[in-house]
Amino acid sequence: MPVFNPFSFGKIINNGNTVNKIYNRGTKIYDKDAYTTLVVWTTGTSDNRFTIQNSTSTPISEFWFDGIKQPNPTGNSYISAGAQTKTLTGTHIVKIKGVFNLYGSSTVNTNCNINIINFQQDLTQLIYTFYNCVNLKGIIPQLPNSLTNMSNTFNGCNKLTGNIPDLPNTLTTLFYTFNNCSGLNGNIPSLPSTLTSMQDAFYGCKGLTGNIPSLPSTLTNMSFAFGLCSNLTGVIPTIPSGIINLQYAFANCSKLTSLQTPIANLNALTNMQGTFSGCTSLSINSIDLSTNTVLTIFQPFYNGVAYTTNTLTSVILGNTPFTGSSPQVVVANSNMSASALNALFNSLPTVTGKTINCKGCPGSGCLLY
Numbered sequence: 001m002p003v004f005n006p007f008s009f010g011k012i013i014n015n016g017n018t019v020n021k022i023y024n025r026g027t028k029i030y031d032k033d034a035y036t037t038l039v040v041w042t043t044g045t046s047d048n049r050f051t052i053q054n055s056t057s058t059p060i061s062e063f064w065f066d067g068i069k070q071p072n073p074t075g076n077s078y079i080s081a082g083a084q085t086k087t088l089t090g091t092h093i094v095k096i097k098g099v100f101n102l103y104g105s106s107t108v109n110t111n112c113n114i115n116i117i118n119f120q121q122d123l124t125q126l127i128y129t130f131y132n133c134v135n136l137k138g139i140i141p142q143l144p145n146s147l148t149n150m151s152n153t154f155n156g157c158n159k160l161t162g163n164i165p166d167l168p169n170t171l172t173t174l175f176y177t178f179n180n181c182s183g184l185n186g187n188i189p190s191l192p193s194t195l196t197s198m199q200d201a202f203y204g205c206k207g208l209t210g211n212i213p214s215l216p217s218t219l220t221n222m223s224f225a226f227g228l229c230s231n232l233t234g235v236i237p238t239i240p241s242g243i244i245n246l247q248y249a250f251a252n253c254s255k256l257t258s259l260q261t262p263i264a265n266l267n268a269l270t271n272m273q274g275t276f277s278g279c280t281s282l283s284i285n286s287i288d289l290s291t292n293t294v295l296t297i298f299q300p301f302y303n304g305v306a307y308t309t310n311t312l313t314s315v316i317l318g319n320t321p322f323t324g325s326s327p328q329v330v331v332a333n334s335n336m337s338a339s340a341l342n343a344l345f346n347s348l349p350t351v352t353g354k355t356i357n358c359k360g361c362p363g364s365g366c367l368l369y
Helices: 338-347
Strands: 012-014 017-019 021-024 027-031 036-042 049-054 062-065 084-087 091-097 112-118 234-236 256-259 271-273 286-289 297-299 314-317 355-357 366-368
Touching: 049 091, 314 338
Parallel strands: 234 256, 271 297, 286 314
Antiparallel strands: 012 017, 021 027, 036 091, 036 112, 049 084, 062 091, 355 366
16 A cells, blocks of 8 residues: 655645645644745756755755655755756656755756745745746745745745735845845735845835835845835835935835935934935935934935936035045935025035035035035
């Protein structure tokens, strides 16, 4: 009599319902949540290798391919001899227990289609898991509630579709997580209250719509976070007081209209380069960073090439070093009058060799100080 092997199935169906766990006389013999399950299949090209490797120094504990247990990968790089590679000839079921990495390259995991059925639900990290897997398709299933780090998880996976699932409230890092996932759509889910970095988190996600959710008070890095999210609309929520980097945070979000709270008292902020460049519908009247002493560059509507016409009428800066590249201060194409520019100049420290660009302002042209 053949022995039942539940690992040969992507999922088990009973009377139309998905079975998540199976017990035999009190012993659990199948638990969907204990494994990450993938479906992989050929693209029909000449190179259809599927390669799996460890994501970190913690090795994968189990790797199953079409119901047959495989040797565990020993390497944590796609070029390592310790990676496990299978050549695809059709559709296959892969089950993995532990932290893994598929990391697409020019020759690895880019010529095989991949669907995620479910994630192992006690994972704490998904770092570079599907990085550059350009044929990762379908929707993202429920994420493990224990996740703390999703750095580069789906970076470059532009064939993913559907909504972003709920983000675990344990997450601290969304570094490049959904970068250039242009096929994702719908609203951005609530952001975890413990989040500190979301650099490039949603950069290039042109299909995302609706409002930006509230930003957690723990955030320090929003560099490029929502850049090129051209279909986000409405109000930019209050920017956390401890923010350090706003470089290109909302660049080219052309449908954003206003700020929930005026920009003021961001005393940890060092970089405001291109923060709102390309935000052609955005109305901002004033920015007050008079108590900030660490700002290195102030170019909120300048991307290094073009000056976005804006509604600024008042900018006050503090006694800061302005060590960024020239021009260190750009208020070009704003609505600042001569008296507003005088107030800005008077707020600045006495330094040499620095540049203010106020081209296109009603009050002045281009000055040096």
